[in-house]
Amino acid sequence: MHDVIVVGGGPVGLYTALLLRQAGLDAVVLERRTDRSSHSRAIGIHPPALRALEAGGIADELRERGVLIRDGVARSAGRHVGTISFSTLPGAETYVLAVPQATTEEILERRLEEEFPGTLRRGVSVLSARDAGDHVLASTRGQGGDAVLQARLLVAADGARSSIRDGAGIRAPSRRYPDCYVMGDFKDATDDGDDAVLYLETGGIVESFPLPGGIRRWVVRVGCPVQRPTAEDLTSLIHERTGVDVDPGTNSMLSAFDVQSRLAERFVAGRTILVGDAAHEVSPIGGQGMNLGWLDAVRLVPIITASIRDKQGVAARLAVYEKERRAQAALARRKAHINMALGRPLPAAFMRPRNAILAALIRNDAVHAGVARAFTMQ
Structure with missing residues (x-):
């Protein structure tokens, strides 16, 4: 028993x-x-979960083997929209740990x-x-x-x-969303360091996260499920939307998924x-x-x-x-x-004013702190 x-x-x-x-x-x-x-x-391991992992005595090793993401940068059409700094978070964990x-x-x-x-x-x-x-x-x-x-x-x-x-x-009961993604890990050839980067583009969002060992994960929102993703197709999408060149030959992980939720x-x-x-x-x-x-x-x-x-x-x-x-x-x-919803395609005529509103909100200290807490599950 x-x-x-x-x-x-x-x-x-x-x-x-x-x-x-x-x-x-x-x-x-x-x-x-x-x-x-x-x-x-x-x-991504968020601050509340990292504090929970302290109870089991494994948080320190995770920190040693991960990347501490302290800023999230938003870009659109080659321009900087805003930066969310996690330095405003309460407690000692002013970052998201990428492992x-x-x-x-x-x-x-x-x-x-x-x-x-x-x-x-x-x-x-x-x-x-x-x-x-x-x-x-x-x-x-x-x-x-x-x-x-x-x-x-x-x-x-x-x-x-x-x-x-x-x-x-x-x-x-499950709920399905009209959102599908392709993601892959590649050698990081950007100058973004330990920053997470969100590209708010008319064709849909592209997300980029640093990983240990000089690797960067790319996640691209697509319109329908992709049955057989390839590194070449994913890097082509990344370049088309962001202008960033990613070498498909350095791919170490590739996946495609749609989204559903259930409670x-x-x-x-x-x-x-x-x-x-x-x-x-x-x-x-x-x-x-x-x-x-x-x-x-x-x-x-x-x-x-x-x-x-x-x-x-x-x-x-x-x-x-x-x-x-x-x-x-x-x-x-x-x-x-x-x-x-923020990552879905949007015509340029609507994207530009929306991004301007987002930029103005991010510059507000109270809103900035609230967004940082929301992104880190606090």
Whole structure:
């Protein structure tokens, strides 16, 4: 009988398990993938999430292996629109930390294995989970055959298409957006240093973020899903909209995606609790989903720990968790909606006056500080 089974060994599941083990609980992580993915979609770690990661003792290593983005620069048609400085943010983290997701997962997995060997079990799929009243039964299939594991609680960190969520009967209606993107990582040949750059162009937004090792990520908004993106097509789009030359031969990651969001109607069903994308899927732009998931974990683990040790008041505590985290996820989804709307194509006749308004607003100290907080999930 485990205290907690965590389903899903991504960044949110790994960190949830690390916190649970550090709290003295018997937790196990079940991950169907046999190997860690080398694909890095989420790269931005925002100040609230970085503070949450301090609890697990991994924030310092992430800082050492990442890039500190202290300014976000907006350009349009070759002209400077404005700069958002994160120096106005409260606290010590006056930056967004850019770290490839693969690096983040590697750090989390290594720390978990060093401190609590055997917690992560790869190549194990959860076929079904059943609430048995005072415990949960998880039917699994792995390289060693089928097995049934028992735990007092089950945490679903198995992503936006969570089978655990669906099996628990929790509805999570999806909402699709008319936004599609192509992104890729290339050798950085710009003079932008550690700045993030947003190109507000008539054909749609182009975003550019620094990564460790002299790499820069480019994200381009396109009109329809791209089935087979190529580095040549992406760099051609970048040049067409921004005038920046990017060498397709230096490409190290390429991806295309459309956008949808979903918010589970409940985060708790009996002894099953949702965290991360299983609970709330938001636009991947900005890495908000991963950050929200870590904030879920930091809020949830003390509740689980107290409930298992004193066996009282768990329902009331989880009700508060669900209310607070749903509200935060709904707010993040609204912000993502606004961000995507600002990045959609706009005729030049409307783009120029809109950018002039944005520039004037950015120069206002109060607005500037508010925008900086909004971009960093504060």
